[in-house]
Amino acid sequence: MREYEGSSRLVFDKMNYKDVASWNIMIMGYGMHGFGGEALDMFHGMCEAQLRPDEVTFVGVLSACSHVGLVSQGQEFLVQMQSQYGVVPTIEHYTCVIDMLGRAGQLEEAYELVSAMPIEANPVVWRSFLAACRLHGNATLAEVAAQQVYELEPEHCGSYVLMSNIYGAVGRYEEVSEVRYTMKQQNVKKAPGCSWIELSDGVHIFVTGDRTHPEDYLIYARLNSLTIRMCEHGY
Structure with missing residues (x-):
């Protein structure tokens, strides 16, 4: 990745005119591949160039914070994007922060954000939170997330499988059987x-x-x- 990252940076640096989209591509690229520091450096460089960040910019910034565990910075950006830059957070921005908190093991904080955000949580949000619960072995909060996914996407097999794995990991085999029975009753099949x-x-x-x-x-x-x-x- 470093080879391609260096090549893209060389092309970017040689560009005579860099618009918001150009900066966004670099921020997203760095963030996706785990170079959070470089992504934030690009963001600050964009601001120094007197360009105004947009919704896409902050998806890249928050995603970068999520992938490298910059939790406090990510939370600050969620607030600043509206207070300083006039960008109203969308469901994509909240999902990035929830994913960030979940990766860091701050499941209670993630759940509080899901409950308090001014936008109704969609299946993507709940699945992201469910995956975090699976990662950290929190069956109690996983049940809350799974129930929401079941109601919003009753035919999505991945959530049933995740919940089954969570129960299995903590030795709750009766619940594993119940989940599999529910899948059968709902005609939900795993590819x-x-x-x-x-x-x-x-x-x-x-x-x-x-x-x-x-x-x-x-x-x-x-x-x-x-x-x-x-x-x-x-x-």
Whole structure:
């Protein structure tokens, strides 16, 4: 990434005219790849160039804060974007901050923000919060988030699977069975895992539990052989 990041920065620095979109692209790029400090440097450079940040700018800034754990800075930006720059926070901005708090393990603060924000939380917000609960093993708040997702997107299988995993991680196997039973009753199905490999003669696709490949026997024999060799070497 550093190679491409350096190349894009060189192109950016050589541009005679840099508009808001140009700065936004750099901020988003840095933030997406974990270079939070560089993203914030670009933001400050944009302001020094007398350009006014817009909604997209702050999505990039808040996302950068989320990816590198700059929690206090992210919270400050959420306030400043409206008070100093006149940009009213949208659901995308709140989602970034909720994701940031969730990643940092500040689940109570994240839930308070979901409850207090002036915009009704959509499924993306609740799924982000649910994923954070899964990450930090908080089944109580996960149940709150999951219930919201179930009501808003009853056919979204990912939330059921997440909740099942959360219950399983804390040993609540009866609830695991209940979630799976609910999925069956609601006819919610999880797409099977899939992988593929491209060879000279085309693309070969493998689905979990599928044994229909014409060279199935040879493939699994080879996999078993490799597994044995890995075990012999301590893997």
